[in-house]
Amino acid sequence: MSTISLSKYLLRSHPLPPSTPLARQDLKLAVLRNAPVETEGFTLTLFVPDVAVSHNGTIHKLMQDDFNRILNLASQISTLPTTDRFFNTWVIDQPRTSRPIDRILVPLGTLDPKPKETYAEEYREVSVQGYEKGRIALKENVEGYTELPGVLQDLMAAVLEAQEGESEKDDEVITRVKELLGNVF
Numbered sequence: 001m002s003t004i005s006l007s008k009y010l011l012r013s014h015p016l017p018p019s020t021p022l023a024r025q026d027l028k029l030a031v032l033r034n035a036p037v038e039t040e041g042f043t044l045t046l047f048v049p050d051v052a053v054s055h056n057g058t059i060h061k062l063m064q065d066d067f068n069r070i071l072n073l074a075s076q077i078s079t080l081p082t083t084d085r086f087f088n089t090w091v092i093d094q095p096r097t098s099r100p101i102d103r104i105l106v107p108l109g110t111l112d113p114k115p116k117e118t119y120a121e122e123y124r125e126v127s128v129q130g131y132e133k134g135r136i137a138l139k140e141n142v143e144g145y146t147e148l149p150g151v152l153q154d155l156m157a158a159v160l161e162a163q164e165g166e167s168e169k170d171d172e173v174i175t176r177v178k179e180l181l182g183n184v185f
Contacts, residue, residue, distance in 0.1 A: 006069055006158040010165075013052065013060035018173050020059045022047055024111045024180045029074045030123075031159045032184060034087070035100035040185045043102065044162035045177050046070060053177050054162040057170030073155040074106050077126045080151070081143040090148055091139040092130035099130030102156060105184060115182025122182060131156045 026047040033041030033055075045053045050067045052060045062070075082088050087103055105123040116122050128148065136148040148156075178185070 006066060006154070006161075008161070009062060009066040009070075009158065010052070010054065010060060010161055012066060013062045016051065016059040016061050018057070018059060018170055020051065022051070022053070022059075022176060022180060024113055024115075024182075026051075027107060027111055027180060028071055030105040030181055030184070031162075032103040032105065032181075033100055033163075034103060034127075036098050038100075040178070041100075042174055042178065044159045045181075046074075052162070053173060054165075056165070056167055057173035057177075058167060059173060070155070070158055073151055073158065074104065076151045077104060077106060077155070078124055080126060080149055081145075083142050087127035088125050089127040089129050090142060090145075090152060092128065092132070092135055092148060093137045093139040094130040094132075094135070101127050101129045102131060102159070103127045103184075104155065104159075105181075111182075117183065119182055119184045123184070126152070128152055128156055131160070133157055 027045060028048055029046040031043040033043050035041060043055050050062045050064050052062050054060065083090055087101060089101055104126045107123055111122055136153060138146055138148060
């Protein structure tokens with residue numbers, strides 16, 4: 001794992017009101033969760049200049065350094081080999097099956113106001129199934145990788161912090177974000 005520390009980045013952020021404008025062309029990262037219980041789950045989205053929406057629909061103004069570090073990690077996933085699996089999934093070796101798949105979507109460029117027919121025209125996707133901090137062995141080798149690449153370890157550790165906390169869910173904000181994402185579900 002790299003030395004980049006994003007631990008507690010949401011605690012360093014400032015809350016923004018649910019009415020905060022969010023624009024599709026400002027979207028820079030989306031992390032979705034596909035699990036048996038939650039097939040259209042949502043973990044985190046980032047919008048320029050420094051806005052994050054966490055799993056419960058809370059909108060945060062991130063510290064610029066934290067925002068930049070997360071986006072830097074997300075930009076590095078384009079250098080990883082493809083897995084030839086559904087959702088381009090890196091599968092962690094787990095004793096149990098049916099583990100959640102965390103889908104990392106990075107726009108290929110500035111998104112048009114209207115979503116394209118298929119999300120593959122708009123996003124680079126890399127997914128991780130069964131991620132748990134400290135468990136990095138892959139179920140199958142991916143082009144020489146036997147462990148989850150460091151960039152994915154760091155990115156997963158950071159984005160999954162957005163699932164922590166028990167604050168009330170804002171379904172209206174979540175619906176707004178899902179509409180901005182386009183045809184990703």
